Amino acid sequence: MSSGLALELVGLKKIYKNGVVALKGIDLQVKAGDFYALLGPNGAGKSTTIGIISSLVTKTSGQVKIFGYDLDHDVVNAKRQLGLVPQEFNFNPFETVFQIVANQGGYYGLPRKVAIQRAERYLRILDLWEKRNSRARALSGGMKRRLMIARALVHEPKLLILDEPTAGVDIELRRSMWEFLRKINQQGITIILTTHYLEEAEMLCRHIGIIQHGTLIANTSMKQLLANSKSETLIFEYLPIEKQPQLPGYQYKITEPGSLEVVISKEQGLNQLFSLLLEQKITVMSMHNKSNRLEELFIDLVSQPQGGNYV
Amino acid sequence: MFNLYWIALKSIWRKEVTRFLRIWVQTLIPPVVTMSLYFIIFGNLIGARVGQMGGFSYMHFIVPGLIMMSVITNSYTNVCSSFFSAKFQHNIEELLVAPVPTHIIIWGYVGGGVARGICTGALVTVVSMLFVTYDVHSWLIVVITLLLTSILFSLAGLLNAVYAKSFDDISIIPTFVLTPLTYLGGVFYSLILLPEFWQWVSKLNPIVYMINGFRYGFLGISDVPLIVTFAMLFLFVVVLYAITWKIIESGRGLRN
Numbered sequence: 001m002s003s004g005l006a007l008e009l010v011g012l013k014k015i016y017k018n019g020v021v022a023l024k025g026i027d028l029q030v031k032a033g034d035f036y037a038l039l040g041p042n043g044a045g046k047s048t049t050i051g052i053i054s055s056l057v058t059k060t061s062g063q064v065k066i067f068g069y070d071l072d073h074d075v076v077n078a079k080r081q082l083g084l085v086p087q088e089f090n091f092n093p094f095e096t097v098f099q100i101v102a103n104q105g106g107y108y109g110l111p112r113k114v115a116i117q118r119a120e121r122y123l124r125i126l127d128l129w130e131k132r133n134s135r136a137r138a139l140s141g142g143m144k145r146r147l148m149i150a151r152a153l154v155h156e157p158k159l160l161i162l163d164e165p166t167a168g169v170d171i172e173l174r175r176s177m178w179e180f181l182r183k184i185n186q187q188g189i190t191i192i193l194t195t196h197y198l199e200e201a202e203m204l205c206r207h208i209g210i211i212q213h214g215t216l217i218a219n220t221s222m223k224q225l226l227a228n229s230k231s232e233t234l235i236f237e238y239l240p241i242e243k244q245p246q247l248p249g250y251q252y253k254i255t256e257p258g259s260l261e262v263v264i265s266k267e268q269g270l271n272q273l274f275s276l277l278l279e280q281k282i283t284v285m286s287m288h289n290k291s292n293r294l295e296e297l298f299i300d301l302v303s304q305p306q307g308g309n310y311v
Numbered sequence: 312m313f314n315l316y317w318i319a320l321k322s323i324w325r326k327e328v329t330r331f332l333r334i335w336v337q338t339l340i341p342p343v344v345t346m347s348l349y350f351i352i353f354g355n356l357i358g359a360r361v362g363q364m365g366g367f368s369y370m371h372f373i374v375p376g377l378i379m380m381s382v383i384t385n386s387y388t389n390v391c392s393s394f395f396s397a398k399f400q401h402n403i404e405e406l407l408v409a410p411v412p413t414h415i416i417i418w419g420y421v422g423g424g425v426a427r428g429i430c431t432g433a434l435v436t437v438v439s440m441l442f443v444t445y446d447v448h449s450w451l452i453v454v455i456t457l458l459l460t461s462i463l464f465s466l467a468g469l470l471n472a473v474y475a476k477s478f479d480d481i482s483i484i485p486t487f488v489l490t491p492l493t494y495l496g497g498v499f500y501s502l503i504l505l506p507e508f509w510q511w512v513s514k515l516n517p518i519v520y521m522i523n524g525f526r527y528g529f530l531g532i533s534d535v536p537l538i539v540t541f542a543m544l545f546l547f548v549v550v551l552y553a554i555t556w557k558i559i560e561s562g563r564g565l566r567n
Contacts, residue, residue, distance in 0.1 A: 016567070054408045057567045076312065076410040084408050090401035099329070106322025107409035109315030115322075151405075 005068070006032045006081075006159045006190035007053065012062035014048050014214075022048040024214040025062070030207070032067070032158070035185045036192045037201035037222070039298060040211035046194045047087065049211065050163050054084045067158055080108060083157035085148045087164045087194075093137030097128055100136060101151050108155035115154065122150040126180070142173040149177075153184075160184070161192045166200060178204055198298055202226070210301055218301055233290035236260040239283040247276055261290060319411045320419050327423025331389055331430075338389070339431060342381040346435045349377050350442045353499060365501050365532045374439045375526040376498030379460065381435045383493060383518065386428035386461040387485060390420050391468035395481050398472065403565060413559045417469065417552070424465030425458065432457060445529065452528035452537070459544040460521045466551040473555065473564050492518045502534040517543055 007030040014023040023045045030036045040046045051057030053064055055071070064071040069078035091100045098119055105115030123129045126146040131139060136147060145165060152160060162181070166174045174197075181204060185191050195201055201208065201222075208225055210218035218225060238245075240258040250273065251263040262273065277284060331338040350370070358369030365372055397403040406416055447453060467484075475481045496518030502510050513519050514535065524540035527533040533540070559565065 051567060055566070056404055056407055058562050076315070079408065079410040082408070086401075086404065088401065090404045092397070092400055092402045094330075094333070095326075099326070103322050103326050104405055104409070106325075107319050107406060107411050109318045109410070111318060112321075 004032055006030045006034065006066070007192065008063075008065040008068075009049070009053075010063040010065075012049065012052060012064065013060045014045075014052065014057065015060045022214050023052075023059075023062075026211070026214075026216050028209060028216060028219060030159075030190065030192060032190055033185075033188060034190055034207055035181075035205045036190070037205035037208045038192055038194045038211065039198070039201060039208065040194075044211045045214040046211055047163065048214075050084070050086075050161055050192075050194065053161065054082060054086075055079065080155065081158045083152035083155065083160045085145075085152045085160070085162040085165050087167065089144050089148065091136050091144075091147065091151065094135055096133050096135055097123065097139070097147055098132040100147065101154050104151045105154040110155060118154045118156070119150070122153050126150045142169050145169055145173075145177070149180075157189070159190045159192070163194050164196065165193070166195065166197060174200070210298065212301075231263050231265045233261060233263050235288055235290050236262065236277070236284050237286045238277070239285060241280075241282060243280070245277065245280055245282055247273065250276075315410065316412065316415050319409070320415050320422070323406070323411075323416065323419025324422040324426070327389070327393060327420060328426050330393060331423070331427045338385070338427060339434060342385060342431045343434050343438055346377050346381055347438050349373070350439060354442055365530070367530055367532070368443070370443045371445060371530065372501070372526075373499055374443060374445070375529040376496075376522045378432050378435050378439065379457075379522050379525045380493050380498055382428040382432040382457060382461055383464045383521070384485070384489065385431040386424040386464040387468040387471075387489060389427040389468065390424035390465045391472045391475075391481050391485075393423065394420055394469055394472035395475050395478070398475075398564065399478075407565060413556055416559065417466070417555055420469055421462055421465040424468060425461040428461035428465070429457065432461075447529055448531035449528050453525065454528075456521065456524040456528055456540070456544070459541075459548060460525070463521075463544060463548050463551060466548065466555055470551060470555045470558065473558050476564070492516050496522050497534060498522055517547060520544065 007028070009026050009028040012023050012026040012028075013021075015021050026045070026049060038046055038049065048057055052059045052062075053066070053071075055075075064078070066078045067081045069081065071078045095103075101119040101123060102112075102115045105118055106112065110118065120129065120132075123132055126149060128143060128146055128150060131143060136144065139147060149162075149165065152162075165181075166177055169177065178200065181191060181193075191204075193201065193205060205222055208218065208220065208222050209216055235255075237259055244254060245252075245260055247262065250268070253261050255261050264270065264273065274284075354370035354373055358373070361369040363369070394403070397406075471481060471484050495513065496516055497513065502513050502519070505513060520535055520540040520543045523533040523535045524537060524544070527537055527540075
């Protein structure tokens with residue numbers, strides 16, 4: 001049944017009752033085992049796309065296949081392949097952590113004994129076992145996120161969709177979540193991630209799709225997309241000197257004494273820049289990107305009226 | 312596939328039963344207290360002056376109706392509040408993303424409503440035994456009427472919850488429709504006491520048939536033919552089930 005594709009969307013359209021066209025015919029393929037980022041500005045159509053894949057939104061037209069199973073014609077098998085971690089907390093806050101995970105196993109047909117074993121397994125992995133008898137409402141924000149991941153994994157899906165899983169999560173927890181997602185991806189679970197943290201997408205994902213105004217404006221590998229970056233803005237921290245640095249051929253500005261912002265195009269190397277700095281006896285203490293490369297590309301892409309050409 | 316559906320059904324039912332047992336002070340105790348007051352005030356104090364009705368003491372006469380009243384109210388309320396809360400908190404999505412067909416969702420919630428209806432019915436029956444003793448005329452009719460009525464009002468509660476958009480919407484039907492129909496359904500009086508016109512009007516009230524069917528099971532007396540009771544119950548269950556299935560399947564109020 002599997003065609004090597006975890007997800008296949010063909011001509012996916014959604015027009016809401018109020019006439020809003022949320023999706024204008026999305027064609028998308030995500031390979032099995034991939035770690036895929038689905039990005040787009042607010043209201044672009046990401047959540048509608050995820051909603052249709054997870055049966056929470058009814059599509060106007062088009063086709064959804066999950067590991068080759070058509071969501072319209074083989075709904076049980078299609079749904080069995082999928083785990084969803086939604087953006088908003090959507091569990092019963094009065095149920096215990098254990099009940100939420102074990103019951104979800106039951107909805108996927110896991111016998112009670114197996115559902116209980118799996119619930120224990122995933123609650124331990126996600127460091128929630130100690131909280132198993134707590135009511136979900138008593139958990140911290142980070143714990144609630146992990147609870148939703150445990151619930152989505154209890155039936156061991158082959159495709160996991162996470163809709164902004166690290167929103168509002170502190171950096172320590174976010175990093176541990178990245179580690180966990182990388183691990184399960186290496187174990188063979190295909191992951192589709194939406195996030196507003198582009199650094200997160202760049203670090204984790206191998207392929208990327210960008211939706212804007214209900215259209216897929218980019219669908220390529222992360223490497224290839226980043227290779228399209230025309231320039232990079234670097235910030236150099238240096239020991240202040242009497243004379244101001246002069247960098248002919250470069251677009252630059254001194255933002256404050258000892259801090260230099262330089263735009264380096266793809267054709268210009270760093271060696272030449274360092275030579276110029278050395279000639280002027282400027283001691284560079286540190287260097288970093290002004291913003292994430294993907295962030296710059298993303299802004300560039302979504303600000304173009306017709307989007308980019310990376311599909 | 313059958314195994315998956317059966318396990319899913321049990322899981323929904325277990326969740327529903329756990330829910331009303333967890334909040335037993337809100338779900339099981341109030342009907343017992345309310346019905347005890349009815350037994351004391353209407354059955355004992357006023358009933359002693361009313362005398363016999365249908366050949367039985369007034370207390371004997373009202374017990375089946377009061378049990379049925381608690382079953383109707385609790386079956387309805389359980390499903391209505393639970394399903395609406397699941398919609399409101401979005402945890403209904405747990406079922407919508409899973410391979411659970413609409414039939415299983417309906418029967419899972421209805422099963423929860425029936426369980427609560429039977430629990431409260433049993434508790435009220437136990438309390439009634441403190442006031443009156445009786446020989447049940449037909450256990451079979453008692454059980455069938457109880458089950459069908461409980462299923463019917465669980466379905467009605469589910470339909471209300473699917474349509475409801477606010478907490479006000481789930482209290483309108485019980486307050487303005489269900490309670491008046493129950494009180495006017497012959498719990499406290501025999502239809503024979505009414506003028507002919509009002510007897511005819513009362514027979515338009517479906518709850519009259521349920522209470523009389525249940526009373527027949529207990530006491531062997533009824534104001535309406537038993538066959539009509541079962542026909543009405545069966546018909547209402549089929550029609551409400553079909554409407555509820557159609558609405559949930561269409562995604563109305565559940566899927567965007």
